Amino acid sequence: xxxxxxxxxxxxxxxxxxxxxxxxxTGDIPKVxxxxxxxxxxWLSDIEKAGGLxxxxxxxxxxxxxxxxxxxxxxxxKANTKMISQDDVLxxxxxxxxxxxxxxxxxANKYKTVMISPWSTxxxxxxxxxxxxxxxxxxxxxxxxxxxxxxxxxxxxxAAVLYDVASDYPKGLAEVFKDAWENKHGAGSIVAxxxxxxxxTDFSSQLTKIIQSGAQVLFTPQYYNEVPLIVKQAQExxxxxPVVGSDSWGSAETVELCGExxxxxxxxxxxxxxxxxxxxxxxxxxxNEKYGYIPDDVAALTWDALRLAQQAIQDAGKLxxxxxxxxxxxxxxxxxxxxxxxxxxxxTFTEEGDPVKCAVIVKINDKGEYEFYKSVCP
Amino acid sequence: xxxxxxxxxFLSNIPMAGWLLGxxxxxxxxxxxxxxxxxxxxGLPKIPVLFGAIIMLKDPTMIPGALAYDLVVYVLPxxxxxxxxxxxxxxxxxxxxxxxxxxxxxxxxCCFYGILSLWAGINDYRVxxxxxxxISIILTISxxxxxxxxxxxxxxxxxxxxxxxxxxxxxxLFLFANDKIFGAAVLPPSLGPxxxxxxxxxxxxxxxxxxxxxxxxxxxxxxxYLAIISLAFMFIVKSAVENINVIGGARGMGGxxxxxxxxxxxxxxxxxxxxxxxFVTSIMGKALNAVRDDEAASESMTVKxxxxxxTAFMFGAFWAGIAGGLFAHVLTYINPGxxxxxxxxxxxxxxxxGGLNSIVGSIVGAVSINILGEALRPLxxxxxxxxxxxxxxxxxxxxxxxxxxxxxxxxxxxxARKNK
Numbered sequence: 001x002x003x004x005x006x007x008x009x010x011x012x013x014x015x016x017x018x019x020x021x022x023x024x025x026t027g028d029i030p031k032v033x034x035x036x037x038x039x040x041x042x043w044l045s046d047i048e049k050a051g052g053l054x055x056x057x058x059x060x061x062x063x064x065x066x067x068x069x070x071x072x073x074x075x076x077x078k079a080n081t082k083m084i085s086q087d088d089v090l091x092x093x094x095x096x097x098x099x100x101x102x103x104x105x106x107x108a109n110k111y112k113t114v115m116i117s118p119w120s121t122x123x124x125x126x127x128x129x130x131x132x133x134x135x136x137x138x139x140x141x142x143x144x145x146x147x148x149x150x151x152x153x154x155x156x157x158x159a160a161v162l163y164d165v166a167s168d169y170p171k172g173l174a175e176v177f178k179d180a181w182e183n184k185h186g187a188g189s190i191v192a193x194x195x196x197x198x199x200x201t202d203f204s205s206q207l208t209k210i211i212q213s214g215a216q217v218l219f220t221p222q223y224y225n226e227v228p229l230i231v232k233q234a235q236e237x238x239x240x241x242p243v244v245g246s247d248s249w250g251s252a253e254t255v256e257l258c259g260e261x262x263x264x265x266x267x268x269x270x271x272x273x274x275x276x277x278x279x280x281x282x283x284x285x286x287x288n289e290k291y292g293y294i295p296d297d298v299a300a301l302t303w304d305a306l307r308l309a310q311q312a313i314q315d316a317g318k319l320x321x322x323x324x325x326x327x328x329x330x331x332x333x334x335x336x337x338x339x340x341x342x343x344x345x346x347x348t349f350t351e352e353g354d355p356v357k358c359a360v361i362v363k364i365n366d367k368g369e370y371e372f373y374k375s376v377c378p
Numbered sequence: 379x380x381x382x383x384x385x386x387x388f389l390s391n392i393p394m395a396g397w398l399l400g401x402x403x404x405x406x407x408x409x410x411x412x413x414x415x416x417x418x419x420x421g422l423p424k425i426p427v428l429f430g431a432i433i434m435l436k437d438p439t440m441i442p443g444a445l446a447y448d449l450v451v452y453v454l455p456x457x458x459x460x461x462x463x464x465x466x467x468x469x470x471x472x473x474x475x476x477x478x479x480x481x482x483x484x485x486x487x488c489c490f491y492g493i494l495s496l497w498a499g500i501n502d503y504r505v506x507x508x509x510x511x512x513i514s515i516i517l518t519i520s521x522x523x524x525x526x527x528x529x530x531x532x533x534x535x536x537x538x539x540x541x542x543x544x545x546x547x548x549x550x551l552f553l554f555a556n557d558k559i560f561g562a563a564v565l566p567p568s569l570g571p572x573x574x575x576x577x578x579x580x581x582x583x584x585x586x587x588x589x590x591x592x593x594x595x596x597x598x599x600x601x602x603y604l605a606i607i608s609l610a611f612m613f614i615v616k617s618a619v620e621n622i623n624v625i626g627g628a629r630g631m632g633g634x635x636x637x638x639x640x641x642x643x644x645x646x647x648x649x650x651x652x653x654x655x656x657f658v659t660s661i662m663g664k665a666l667n668a669v670r671d672d673e674a675a676s677e678s679m680t681v682k683x684x685x686x687x688x689t690a691f692m693f694g695a696f697w698a699g700i701a702g703g704l705f706a707h708v709l710t711y712i713n714p715g716x717x718x719x720x721x722x723x724x725x726x727x728x729x730x731x732g733g734l735n736s737i738v739g740s741i742v743g744a745v746s747i748n749i750l751g752e753a754l755r756p757l758x759x760x761x762x763x764x765x766x767x768x769x770x771x772x773x774x775x776x777x778x779x780x781x782x783x784x785x786x787x788x789x790x791x792x793x794a795r796k797n798k
Contacts, residue, residue: 025758068758073630073716077709078506078752085502086427102632103711111502124632166620166715171628197617198715 015321017053017062019309020083022094022104027071029223031253032096032119035299038291040064040093043306053310056318065089069100076100080107080115088323089113091309091330096298098122099168105132112324114331116308118301121247122168126353131331133353135305135344136270137378139169142246143176145359145376146268150217150244151184153266158191160215162206162230164222165195173221173246191215200226207234221246228258235261242266247359250297255368262364270297271344272362272372280343294369297344304342311337391795392460395474396467398489400456405496408451412500420447427501431753464795471794483788491644498640505640507752509708512647513701514744518728519654519737520697525726526734526782527658528690529670534592534608535698535725537615538585540717542699543706544625546581547634550574550707557633559624567635574637578646578703585699586692588615593691597684612722619714630713638707646704650697655737657693659785666690667735727765731772733779738786743779 021040025033044064052059065087067079076095083089084107091114095101101120108115109129117125118135121142126132150156159181163174178190191213194206207230210218220230220243231243245267255262273284273294283303287295312334313319319326340347347355358377365371392400407416412425420443426433429452430444460467474482498504517535524532552560554570565573588611596607620628657663665686668676677683706712724747732743750768754761772780 026762068755072720073711073713074510074709077711078503078510079755081506082427082432082503086424088424099630099713099715102630103709106632106710122629124629166617166628168629168713197620 015060015319017055017060017313017319018065018083018087018089019062019306020080020087020089020092020094021064021066022069022076022079022083022092022100023066024071024096024100025066025068027069028225029071029097029251031224031251031296032298033068035252035296036094036096036118036302037066038287039295039299039302040066040306042287042290043303043310047310053313055314055316058318060319069095069104071097071100073100073103076104077107080104081111084108084111084113090313090323090326091116093118093302093305093309096120096302097169098125098172101125101134102168105129108132112331113327114309114312114334116305116334118305119298122172123354129353130335131327133308133334133349133355135301135308135342135347135355136247137357137359138354139173139176141378142268142359143173144180145361146219146244146246147177147180147184149266149268149361149374149376150219154217154242156216156241157185157189158214158216159189160192160194160210160213160218161190162192162194162196162203162210162218162220162222164198164200164226166198169248170221170223171195174219177219177221201229203230203233204237207237207239210234211237211239215241217241218243219245221248223248224251224253224257227254228261231258231261231265247297250362250370252293252296255364255370259368263366263368265364266373267362267364268359268376269362269370270357270360271300272360272370274365274369274371276372279341283343300344304344304347307342308334308337308340308347311340389457389461391468392464393467393471393795394486394792395471395489396460396463397456398486398493399463399467400458400460401493402489402496403459404452404455405493407455409496409500412451416450417447420444420450422447425500427503428507428749428753432756435754435756468794471792475789475793479789482792486792487648491641494644495640506708507748509638509640509643510705511745511748512643513704513708514724514728514748515647515741516650516697516701516704517725518732518740518744519650520694520701521725521729522734522737522740523654523658523666523690523694523697525729526736526740527663527666527670528687530687530691531602531605532592532608532691532694533605533722533726534589534611534695536717536719536721537608537612538589538695538698539702539705539721540615540619540712540714541585541588542578542581542702543712543717544581544619544631544702545584545699546577546703547631547706547712548625549577549580550634550637551631553577554635554637555633559626559631570635570637571642574642574707578700581703582696582699585702586696589692589695590688593688597687597691609722612718616714616718626713628714630711630715632711634707634710634712636707636710638704643704643708646700650700651737651741654693654697655786658737662686662689727769730779731769733776733782733784735778735783736781736785738784739779739781742781 023033023036047053047062053062065083069076069079093116095104096119098120101117102124105125109131114131116133121139123138126134161174163170165171192210192215227249243265247269249267250269312330315333316329338348345357347357358375360375361373362370363373417425422443426444429448434441434444498508521535524530551557553565554563554567556562592608592611596604625631665681668681669683669686673683728743728747733739
C-alpha cells in the first residue's frame, strides 16, 4: 500500500537535500564508522560554507542523515529502509563492508534510490542493480594486482595465505589471490592456504604450518583488528619473509596496534596518505587538523562518494521536489559521470556501477606512515 | 497515584472491541490528516515513525511536537472513542461471547490486523519493523518452550533458525528464482505464495531433525551440560555453512523471492501463538512442567520424561526454523554471521526480559526489545549501555522476567466490561 500525499496549497514544505550515511558506528569495526562520519561531516561543513548546494541556479539546504548499522546485515537493511521511506534521502552513501552493502543494496535498488558504497569490494553489491554504485575497485582486480606486485618486487614463487573463512571479504580475496598466483606460478605454488574464524586471536598453529611449508611470502587480507596479531605472532614464531596485505589494512589503527612489527610491509590500497599531492593532500591535512589523525582509505573513499553524489545532484539539472523523480534523475546523472577527479584517483563507471580505477601499492615506512610505493592501473 | 487510579477506573468499562475501535479511529486520523495537517502544524518534518521516539532523540527541539502528535493522534482518540463507544461495544462484546470462542478471537484478530496494516502502511520502515518484531515473537515463544516450560538452558536457537533459513531459502531459490546457484526457476513464480508454506515447514522440520543432534547426547545430562552442548551446536551450524561454498559460504545467500508480506508473517505468528499455547496447556505441557520441577518424581508418576523432553525440544526447534525461513525471505539475504552469538544474546534477552513460562511474557519481551532497539538507534553506542541496564534492573526486581508463569485467558480478555 502506498500513500499519495495531496500537496495542497497551504502544505508547502521546504525542499531539503538529504544525504543518508549508513555506517558501522558500533559493532566490530567502529573505526571504519568513525572515518565515514568524520568525512561526511567535513563535506557538509564545506557545503554549508558555500551557503548550500546549488542545483539549476537555486541554492538548497543540505542535511546529513547518519544511521548506525551496528555492523549487522539486518540493521543495515533497517537503516536504509528508514532513510529512504522516512527521511526521504536523495542518495545514500554506505554501507562500507560487503556483508552489509549487499543486502542494503537490495533495498536501495528496490526503492529506486541511489546508493554508493565507498568501500565494498564484493561484485554482488552492484550486480544487476542499476541504482547501486561503488567508489572502489573490485576484488577480482585487487587479487591479481597483489600477485603481480609480489612476483615483480621479490621474485618469489611460493606463497602462503592466511585468511578468515567466516568473513566475506577476506575469503573472497584469498580465493582470487590464490587463482591469480597459481596462474602465474603453476599449481601447488600456494604452499599453504590456511584459514581461521572471526574473533580468533591465536594463529600459532596456522602460522607454524605456513613457516614449515617453505613459503617465501605471506598474504593476509585481514582487518586492522587481526593484522597486528598475525604479524606479531608470525615474527615470534620465526617468520622472516614479508607479510603482504590488502586494502583492509588501510585503517589508521593498523599501525597504531601493530607498531614496529609492521614497518616495511606492503599492502594494496585505494590511496596513500604519505607524500600525497594536490586535492588529496588538502583533504588529508584538513582531516588531520580537525580530528587529529591521518585519514584512512575509508574516509577518503567516503569523501569521494559524497562528492560523486554531489556532482550527480548538480548534473541532474533541477530538483522538482518530487522525491521519486529526483532520485531517478540523480541516478541517471551519476551513471553518465566520466573521468571524475576523485582524491583516490580518476573514476568512470562501468555498466554495473563499478568504477574503473587504479590501485596503489603502499609501503609502511619506518615512521609508520603509509607511503606511496607504486600505482597499478587496469 | 490517585490520578492514575481514577484514569484506570474511568477506562475500566471499555471492552477489547472498544479499544480496537479507538485504535482504528486513531490510525484513520493519522492516515488522512497526519501528514498534511497535524505533523505540519506541530512543526514536524514528517509523520513520526515510531511514536516520535527516534525524532526526539535525534533533535531534542522536536520533543514537544512529537509528544503533542502522539497525544493528538493516538492517546486522545483511543481513549475518547473507546469511552464514548462503550455503550454499544459492550453489548457487541456480550453478543460475541455467545459465539464459540475461536470465532470471536478470529474476528478480533482480523480487526487488529487491519489496524496494524493501516498503521504500518503509512511507511515501509514501519512495515519492516513490524515484520521483524513478529518474527521475534515466534522465536521468543519457541525458545520459551525449552528454556521456560522445560526449564533447560538451551543456546542453540540461532542454529535452528539458520537451518530453517537455509533450507527454506534453498527450496524457494530452486523453485521460484533465477539465481547463480540453481539456475533458472523450476516453477512459475506465481506459484510462490502457495508453495511458500511448504518451504517453511520443510525448514522447520529440518531444524527439528537437527535438534536431535543436541537432544540425543545432551538429555542424558542436565543443566550446564546442555547449555554447553547447545552452544557448540550453534557454532557447528555456523561453521558448517561457512565452509559449504555451494550455498554461498561466508558470502551469504541472496536473491530469495520476496514471499513474506505482512499478512503472511502475521498469520504464521498467530498460528505459532495458538499452537504453542495449546501445546503448553495440554497434558504434554503439564508433563513438561513436572519434568522441570522434579524429574525423578515425575518419572515415578508415569511421566515419560525422556520422550517429553525430546518432543518439546523438537517442537521449539521447529518453530525456530519457521522463524528463520520467514526472516530469510524478509531480508532476501542471509549469511552465517547473522546466526551467531549476537543473535543468541538477543533471543535470550527477549525471553528472560519478557518472562519465563508465559506466552504473554514472550510477546511483551519480543516487542519491547525490538522497539527499544529501533527507538534508541540514534543514541549509537549508548544504546548498548541503556538496553543492558534495563535488563539488569528487570533481573534484579523480577528474576523470572516481567510477566512470568501467567497465561492469556482469551475469553476474559475479550469479554464485555461491567460498569463498576
